[in-house]
Amino acid sequence: MCLAIPGKIVSINGDDPLTRMGKVDFGGVLKEASLAYVPEANVGDYVIVHVGFAISRLDEQEATKVFEYLNEMEDLSELQESAAVETAPPQHPAKKQQR
Amino acid sequence: MKYLDEYRDAELARKYAREIARITIRPWTLMEVCGGQTHAIVKFGLDELLPKTITLIHGPGCPVCVTPLELIDKALEIASRPDVMFCSFGDMLRVPGSKADLLSVKAGGADVRIIYSPLDAVKLAQANPTKEVVFFGVGFETTAPATAMAVFQARNKAVKNFSLLVSHVLVPPAIEAILGAPDCRVQAFLAAGHVCTVMGFEDYIPIAAKYRVPIVVTGFEPLDILQGVLMCVEQLEKGRATVQNQYSRAVSQEGNRPAQALIREVFRVIPRKWRGVGEIPRSGLGLNEAYAVFDAESKFGLAELQIEEPSECQSGLVLQGRIKPNECPAFGTRCTPEHPLGATMVSSEGACAAYYRYRREPVTA
Numbered sequence A: 001m002c003l004a005i006p007g008k009i010v011s012i013n014g015d016d017p018l019t020r021m022g023k024v025d026f027g028g029v030l031k032e033a034s035l036a037y038v039p040e041a042n043v044g045d046y047v048i049v050h051v052g053f054a055i056s057r058l059d060e061q062e063a064t065k066v067f068e069y070l071n072e073m074e075d076l077s078e079l080q081e082s083a084a085v086e087t088a089p090p091q092h093p094a095k096k097q098q099r
Numbered sequence B: 001m002k003y004l005d006e007y008r009d010a011e012l013a014r015k016y017a018r019e020i021a022r023i024t025i026r027p028w029t030l031m032e033v034c035g036g037q038t039h040a041i042v043k044f045g046l047d048e049l050l051p052k053t054i055t056l057i058h059g060p061g062c063p064v065c066v067t068p069l070e071l072i073d074k075a076l077e078i079a080s081r082p083d084v085m086f087c088s089f090g091d092m093l094r095v096p097g098s099k100a101d102l103l104s105v106k107a108g109g110a111d112v113r114i115i116y117s118p119l120d121a122v123k124l125a126q127a128n129p130t131k132e133v134v135f136f137g138v139g140f141e142t143t144a145p146a147t148a149m150a151v152f153q154a155r156n157k158a159v160k161n162f163s164l165l166v167s168h169v170l171v172p173p174a175i176e177a178i179l180g181a182p183d184c185r186v187q188a189f190l191a192a193g194h195v196c197t198v199m200g201f202e203d204y205i206p207i208a209a210k211y212r213v214p215i216v217v218t219g220f221e222p223l224d225i226l227q228g229v230l231m232c233v234e235q236l237e238k239g240r241a242t243v244q245n246q247y248s249r250a251v252s253q254e255g256n257r258p259a260q261a262l263i264r265e266v267f268r269v270i271p272r273k274w275r276g277v278g279e280i281p282r283s284g285l286g287l288n289e290a291y292a293v294f295d296a297e298s299k300f301g302l303a304e305l306q307i308e309e310p311s312e313c314q315s316g317l318v319l320q321g322r323i324k325p326n327e328c329p330a331f332g333t334r335c336t337p338e339h340p341l342g343a344t345m346v347s348s349e350g351a352c353a354a355y356y357r358y359r360r361e362p363v364t365a
Helices: A062-086 B010-023 B035-044 B069-079 B102-107 B118-127 B144-156 B171-180 B193-199 B204-211 B222-238 B257-266 B289-294 B315-319 B351-358
Strands: A005-013 A021-026 A029-034 A046-050 A053-057 B028-034 B054-061 B084-088 B111-114 B132-139 B162-169 B188-192 B215-218 B243-245 B267-274 B278-287
Touching: A005 A029, A021 A046, A029 A046, A029 A053, A046 B193, A053 B144, A053 B193, A062 B010, A062 B222, B010 B222, B028 B035, B028 B171, B028 B193, B028 B222, B035 B054, B035 B188, B035 B222, B035 B351, B054 B171, B054 B222, B054 B315, B069 B084, B069 B102, B069 B132, B069 B162, B084 B118, B102 B111, B118 B132, B118 B144, B118 B162, B132 B144, B144 B162, B144 B257, B144 B289, B162 B267, B162 B289, B171 B188, B171 B204, B171 B278, B188 B193, B188 B222, B193 B215, B193 B257, B204 B215, B204 B243, B215 B222, B257 B267, B278 B289, B315 B351
Parallel strands: B028 B054, B028 B188, B084 B111, B084 B132, B132 B162, B188 B215, B215 B243
Antiparallel strands: A005 A021, A005 A046, A021 A029, A046 A053, B162 B278, B267 B278
16 A cells, blocks of 8 residues: 555656656656655656655665665674774774664 | 665575574564565565564554444445445455445446546546545555645645545554553564655654664565664664664655645544554544545535444454464455455455465464
8 A cells, every 4th residue: 555666757747846747767667646745856866656646756875775784784793893802891883873 | 677676686685684693682573564564575485584583573554454344334335326436546445344345336336436646536526527526545644645635636626526535544653552552562663664755753763762662664675674674683682772764765754844744734633443453542634624625424424424343354463463364263264355354355465465365374483
């Protein structure tokens, strides 16, 4: 029910923020979507579309975090291990929690 | 497709599973809130990648499933009227009411239409001025902005033959209801990513603090869900209970402000009945006074109708994570997607339907 699919805006119709519509490309399938809730979105942006409405513009930088998270954890545990060897008592490195 | 395929990488999924196994020391019970996540977990067998000491229980996050019987009966009553064109998302058509479902009413001659967007219902109303067009507004916070826009446009364009049967529910009060139950087993939540796309996650911060549960806003693809589980387990093992955002490519802390503004313009927070669960205070949306003329229940004089739930369907226990779908005695025998006893067997996101489709035999985990 809350299914929402990412697609790329290929064209935009209208200037009124409340009725602005976009043509969105979902892997080759084109569909109209309301852009009323993504006033910042432009042609070329990826948006998440739910029941005919774009509800979020995808953040390209944030989108890669899932691929880097394990490496970050690995670096962190190496850091912790070397800290444990070098210092006593071991310091607990501050970790980025709110991502 | 970009932003989908790369989140289904099997090798990285296995790496996530290994990392989860590496850091897990004690047994933990997590609940994924959203039916879309349940579907992905069962479809991709993600729970089977996890250590046996981690239990995923499936939450109430399927709006179709929690729509109470009495609203389905109201929908059937309205749809059966000769002057009505009844519009709904496809998921609702086979949800059983007391005596029938929308599909059988349609087969009997009622004008029931499946639409893609709520705005389509407003267009139908404009194109058919002699008909009463009613939209069955079902959904969580994700869908509420779309429904709100339909009503807002209907008022702006003075479309008088459009009305809304509202069945909108809100997620945070349901999470609190689950956490407040005396036999609650849930120790951490994967919060529903698309609900948070609209609402942000500020509402979850006091819940995480009050009940000492980690809450991780999580997406819907296999890597999203595995990362969400990993972040929950990291917090649990360290004794932390904060809100984290795994789905940051789509979700910000404050959410979608323009969408929230339109929800507030059209709707107000009211108590709502959840199918199989009962009434939860402040857990739903009803139309604001300025939009009350669009309320189908008053327009068709059905506001007082009250129906009790049947006893055989145990969807209430499934929706609260107290039993797995295949632990219900009716599962796969007296209750199947062709002949469902309850909505959890009908909706594509219902836990019972997901188990029936992908996991007919009980899994010994």
